[in-house]
Amino acid sequence: MTFAHDTAEALESGVFLSNSELEPDTLTSLDELVEFFDRFGYTGRRPTSDDLEPVRAIRTPLRHLFLASRDDAVPQINAILAEQHALPQLVRHGEVDWHIHATSDDQPLHVRILVETAMAMIDVIRSHELQRFSRCAMDDCEGVVLDLSRNRSRKYCTVTCTNRAAQAAFRARQSED
């Protein structure tokens, strides 16, 4: 496995979140935010309607971070860690064995997501794995692809784009006949 379990999860959730702003926006209500929270197993204070706008607002910066070059990503990561006063601590909760939290559970959700993502990006930078991130192979899509698979076969950001690519390939084949 390339990354520690908590690193991989933080990257998956950060990419999922950043891609939610692509048309059609899939994070527009508290219900959708709670669904995201539960899907990725966040702990601590549950989201309220006050969390919605701040969480929506970090999606573009996160997307830019994931698609940045290595040297451009580093200042963005350092800025998050400094601004949010990240303090790495080993914690254990529920079923999850020792892992790192760098901000406390009572911080606003968008702060926790930012810090968790920045901490995970430290591993990405240090292990020269930034090429795990790419822009979606659909021409008209700004989505982020995170490929943690061994053979690095992922090309599209979401199922939507995978299906669109399959349809386009099908149409291209038909027009050849």
Ligand SMILES: [Zn+2]
């Ligand atoms: Zn945890």
Ligand SMILES: [Zn+2]
């Ligand atoms: Zn896409």
